[in-house]
Structures are given as C-alpha cells and as structure tokens.
Amino acid sequence: MNVHESEKIAGLLMQLGLEESTDDTADVVVFNTCCIRDNAERKAIGQIGRFKQLKRENPDAVIAVVGCMTQQDGAGLALRKKFPFVDIVLGTANLDKIGDLVADCLATHKKHVEIDTDPKPPIVEGLPYYRTSGCNAWINIMYGCNNFCTYCVVPYVRGRERSRRKEDIIDEFRRALDQGYKEVTLLGQNVNSYGNDRGDGYGFADLLQDLAKFDGDHRIRFMTNHPKDMDDRVIDIVADSPNICNNIHLPIQSGSDKILRLMNRHYTRDDYLATIDKIRAKMPDCGITTDLMVGFPYEEESDFEDTLDIVRRVQYSNAFTFVYSPRRGTPAATMPQVPEEVSRRRIMALIAEQNAITRKLSDAYVGGVYRVLCEDIVEKNGKKQLCGRTESGRMVTFDGGEELVGTFCDIKITRSRSASLFGTKV
Numbered sequence: 062m063n064v065h066e067s068e069k070i071a072g073l074l075m076q077l078g079l080e081e082s083t084d085d086t087a088d089v090v091v092f093n094t095c096c097i098r099d100n101a102e103r104k105a106i107g108q109i110g111r112f113k114q115l116k117r118e119n120p121d122a123v124i125a126v127v128g129c130m131t132q133q134d135g136a137g138l139a140l141r142k143k144f145p146f147v148d149i150v151l152g153t154a155n156l157d158k159i160g161d162l163v164a165d166c167l168a169t170h171k172k173h174v175e176i177d178t179d180p181k182p183p184i185v186e187g188l189p190y191y192r193t194s195g196c197n198a199w200i201n202i203m204y205g206c207n208n209f210c211t212y213c214v215v216p217y218v219r220g221r222e223r224s225r226r227k228e229d230i231i232d233e234f235r236r237a238l239d240q241g242y243k244e245v246t247l248l249g250q251n252v253n254s255y256g257n258d259r260g261d262g263y264g265f266a267d268l269l270q271d272l273a274k275f276d277g278d279h280r281i282r283f284m285t286n287h288p289k290d291m292d293d294r295v296i297d298i299v300a301d302s303p304n305i306c307n308n309i310h311l312p313i314q315s316g317s318d319k320i321l322r323l324m325n326r327h328y329t330r331d332d333y334l335a336t337i338d339k340i341r342a343k344m345p346d347c348g349i350t351t352d353l354m355v356g357f358p359y360e361e362e363s364d365f366e367d368t369l370d371i372v373r374r375v376q377y378s379n380a381f382t383f384v385y386s387p388r389r390g391t392p393a394a395t396m397p398q399v400p401e402e403v404s405r406r407r408i409m410a411l412i413a414e415q416n417a418i419t420r421k422l423s424d425a426y427v428g429g430v431y432r433v434l435c436e437d438i439v440e441k442n443g444k445k446q447l448c449g450r451t452e453s454g455r456m457v458t459f460d461g462g463e464e465l466v467g468t469f470c471d472i473k474i475t476r477s478r479s480a481s482l483f484g485t486k487v
C-alpha cells in the first residue's frame with residue numbers, strides 16, 4: 062500500500078517538472094512513513110534524522126514527511142518539533158496536496174503542517190501515478206479499515222473504509238492493460254468488504270468477475286483478505302477465472318481462539334480451517350500465504366502451540382511473521398505484555414517451522430514446468446539472470462535475454478532453495 066502511495070507522490074512531483082534523483086542530493090525529499098510496528102517507525106525517524114545534514118548543505122531543499130506516522134495523535138507537531146528542518150508534514154487523508162505544498166515551499170520556503178482528521182475523507186480520482194514496479198500495476202480499490210483489530214493502528218491513521226467507484230477501478234484497470242502491464246494487484250486493507258460502504262449491492266466478487274472478463278495475456282492478484290469476510294463466491298471466481306492467480310493471502314494472525322477473540326478478529330480457528338478446505342477443494346494448487354503474530358498480550362505457551370499447529374495443518378507456501386508491537390492508542394497496548402525474550406523465542410520457533418514447510422513445498426516444484434511472468438533482471442556475482450513468479454507466487458530465477466522481461470515464459474524447475482526456485486526456459 063505504501064509503495065503504491067509513493068508512486069502517487071512521485072507522479073504528483075513529476076507534474077511539477079521534477080525528475081527522479083538517484084542519490085541523497087535531491088532538491089525535494091519526501092519520506093512516506095509507516096507506523097504499523099515500532100521498528101517501522103524507528104526506521105523512519107532514523108532516516109529523517111540523516112537528512113539534517115542535507116538541509117545544512119542545501120538550505121533550499123524541501124523535506125517533507127507524509128504517511129501514517131504523521132496521522133497519529135499529536136505526531137504532526139511533534140515531528141516538526143523533533144525535526145525543525147522538515148518543511149512539510151502531511152497526513153494520509155490529504156496526500157493529494159503534496160504537489161501544491163512542495164511547489165509553494167520551493168517558491169516561498171514557507172513551512173506547512175496539514176493533518177486532516179476526517180475519518181472519511183473523500184476519494185480523489187484522476188491523480189497521476191509514476192509506476193515503479195515493473196510489469197505489475199498496483200490498483201487501490203478501497204482505502205481505510207473498519208475492523209479495529211485490537212493491535213492495529215491502521216483504522217486510526219487511515220480512517221474508515223471508503224470504496225472507489227467500480228467505474229473508476231475498471232477504467233484504471235483497462236488503462237493499465239493498454240499501457241502494457243501484465244499483472245494487476247488489487248489493494249485494500251480488507252478487499253472482501255469492498256463496496257459495503259457504497260450500499261449498491263456491488264461487492265468484491267462482482268468486481269473480480271467484471272475484471273476477469275478482460276481478454277488478453279495478463280494476471281490479476283489481490284490483497285489483503287480478511288478471513289471473517291472471505292466468501293465462497295470469491296473462491297469460485299478465482300478458481301474459474303484463468304487470469305486470476307490461484308494465490309490467496311489469508312492472514313490468520315494466531316491459531317488460538319482465545320487470542321483471536323482478544324484481537325477482535327471475529328473468526329475461530331475452525332472457521333478459518335473450513336475456508337482453507339474450501340479453497341483447497343476448488344484449487345488444490347493454490348498458493349496460500351498468511352500473516353502471523355507472536356507475543357500478543359495473554360499469549361501462553363499453549364496458544365503459541367495452537368499457532369504452530371495451524372501452520373502445520375495449512376502448509377502455507379509462505380508467511381509473514383511478526384512479533385507483536387504495542388501501538389499507542391490501540392486497546393492491546395494497555396493489556397499485560399508478554400516478556401520480550403518469550404516473544405523472541407516464539408518467533409524463532411515459528412520461523413523455523415514455516416521455513417521447513419516453505420522448503421518442502423519448494424522442493425515439490427522441482428521437475429515441473431510452470432508459467433512464469435518474467436518481472437526483472439537480477440545480477441549476482443557479475444552474472445545477469447531473469448526473475449519472475451509462478452501463478453502461486455513462488456519466485457523463479459532463470460537464464461535469458463532482457464527482451465523476456467514483461468513476458469510469460471514456461472520454465473522447467475531444476476533446483477529449489479528455501480522460497481526460491483531456479484530453472485530453465487523450455
């Protein structure tokens with residue numbers, strides 16, 4: 062989501078006639094921050110601090126801090142105080158103003174702090190994007206979140222759910238294909254609740270169905286799904302549409318019903334496993350990925366065992382694993398915290414468990430031929446190779462010329478290493 066937002070920021074800056082800079086000596090620097098976990102926030106603060114020197118050497122440079130971090134209670138002014146050399150602090154709700162504010166700052170050197178706290182800011186359409194992710198185009202279908210999982214800061218910093226008009230999404234989709242993008246990833250904090258706020262009965266399954274009708278050689282992916290809202294129709298449409306990838310990201314967070322309740326997730330492990338069974342019944346080859354958290358308040362050893370058990374049962378093709386990080390203003394931050402060394406031990410055990418599964422599932426690809434969308438060139442030890450992903454989301458490296466980037470290739474898998482596959486073009 063943030064990467065895509067940065068594409069929007071870059072597009073708006075380019076409209077001013079600015080060009081991309083490849084080093085730290087830029088005239089305009091925008092930090093697009095994230096505050097989902099403490100380490101993301103600390104990283105942003107460290108990076109911003111580094112630019113004090115740039116401002117000293119080039120006082121005309123404009124430095125802006127935007128994104129989720131600015132939207133936390135009182136953070137806008139606190140940031141300006143901590144980093145007086147920052148010229149612009151801009152919230153997530155009015156990010157479309159970045160171009161105007163930078164233009165004004167370049168001309169007048171006036172400082173700006175603009176944080177809109179409206180939980181339902183209007184959607185601004187027609188903004189330019191400077192797409193940076195090769196042959197994949199990200200398309201936001203909705204903004205914000207209504208779920209208030211007790212650990213999560215997103216609803217506070219991104220406001221309530223707002224779905225884009227289907228016409229605007231379909232139009233952007235058509236333009237992306239016309240421009241030659243081979244893969245489109247639909248984005249939302251909970252794509253399954255797309256349309257609920259519009260009240261016209263047109264939901265995510267309808268949108269997927271409409272997008273699947275486009276002819277051509279391209280792929281559709283989407284994320285993130287919420288297990289409580291994942292419906293059978295979506296599973297059926299993914300299974301029946303050759304251009305929608307058999308790859309579903311279904312974050313479970315924890316395998317313990319007690320912890321899921323405390324997290325306010327609104328599903329049980331049995332509900333979740335029933336959804337997995339439905340996906341596997343329709344798409345035995347579906348790559349299923351997840352997000353997992355350890356060290357949530359009140360997590361006991363038996364709860365953690367339940368998480369390990371889910372991981373073994375589902376056999377995720379990959380998982381994003383996190384240590385719970387208390388976020389100011391969220392309900393879980395005031396619950397009793399699990400000691401750091403306990404969380405550290407659990408995350409290591411969880412990663413080891415998942416890595417063994419990832420490796421085993423990767424090994425099963427060896428000998429098979431898979432259709433890979435060639436995404437990029439990678440250089441290792443002076444040797445150039447190509448890389449891309451299978452429909453299920455596995456990364457594959459293979460030999461070939463640069464002209465293959467942006468095309469689909471059939472690759473015979475010859476070797477696997479952890480989550481990576483290696484092969485040759487057939």
Ligand code: SAH
Pocket residue numbers: 097098212213214215249250251285286287312314352353354383384385386387388
């Ligand atoms: N809307 C998505 C997730 C967005 S955040 C969803 O519900 O699945 C991405 C992931 O970050 C979450 O799935 C969760 O695993 C993790 N996360 C969110 N808040 C966190 C916190 N306070 N500490 C640790 N991990 C967190």
Ligand code: SF4
Pocket residue numbers: 206207208209210213214215216250251287
């Ligand atoms: Fe955060 Fe939960 Fe919303 Fe995901 S669904 S963004 S985890 S509150």
